Amino acid sequence: MSKIIGITGGIASGKSTVVEQIRRAGYQVIDADQVVHDLQKKGGRLYQALILAFGTDIVAADGQLDRAKLAQLIFSNEENREKSAKLQNRIIREELARRRDALAAKEPLFFMDIPLLYELDYQDWFDEIWLIYTDEDKQLERLMKRNNYSSDEALKRITAQMPLKNKKKAAQIIIDNNGSPEETRKQLEVQLKRLEKGQPF
Incomplete structure (x- = not known):
């Protein structure tokens, strides 16, 4: 084990x-921040969910999420922070558990x-x-x-x-x-x- x-x-x-x-x-080392980045990449599980929640203003010219704008929006008020947390935490936890179990096998x-x-x-x-x-x-x-x-x-x-x-x-x-x-x-x-x-x- x-x-x-x-x-x-x-x-x-x-x-x-x-x-x-x-x-x-x-x-x-499984890096939770890297996992979040992977999930937020264009086409990732969090990408579309965040755009639906916060609008297309958080998308940069290259089609990827604009992390600085997203962070600014999330930290601008408590409501946005709670909305983002609820949206992201379940998906992130599932992906972290998947990677944890894969690494634990070897x-x-x-x-x-x-x-x-x-x-x-x-x-x-x-x-x-x-x-x-x-x-x-x-x-x-x-x-x-x-x-x-x-x-x-x-x-x-x-x-x-x-x-x-x-x-x-x-x-x-x-x-x-x-x-x-x-x-x-x-x-x-x-x-x-x-x-x-x-x-x-």
């Missing part, structure tokens, strides 16, 4: 960097990177949940720098998710990403070695 590790964090918590290191260590250990793992109630899918943690001011600073957001825009996106301090109480393993990349890498190596030895958390 496969061991499945859930990885989560918050926007701009540095999760992508950690996931890349896990891949470099030779492990398979991999003894793999990871699933799900940003909204707690918010969307995926906890019971995993043997362990790892949280990539940063303090909120560091998260805010990174998001403003990365996406060129104002502090208000960045804060709106951070507060749309469950606070990292709440996720911290629920996760089994915390990878603290407040320090240097080297400090984060060392914490990750410790956890990967523990898994290789089959030791409990």
Whole structure:
């Protein structure tokens, strides 16, 4: 039976960097964001559903979804956010389950990177949940720098998710990403070695 590790964090918590290191260590990772991108591509299961819900304004000149416009629309008010979530979550969950089951048939250990793992109630899918943690001011600073957001825009996106301090109480393993990349890498190596030895958390 496969061991499945859930990885989560918050926007701009540095999760992508950690996931890349896990891949470099030779492990398979199902990336929920990539799954969403695949489903939203022209002809994908979510593509038509989103256009029906929000209109053709969210389609770019090349016929693909304009992700920036879609994100702006979703984050513009609570009603749009709820409408989008309800529409997308069922289809995304089905596709994640399909990919999980396919990988479980051939991999003894793999990871699933799900940003909204707690918010969307995926906890019971995993043997362990790892949280990539940063303090909120560091998260805010990174998001403003990365996406060129104002502090208000960045804060709106951070507060749309469950606070990292709440996720911290629920996760089994915390990878603290407040320090240097080297400090984060060392914490990750410790956890990967523990898994290789089959030791409990």
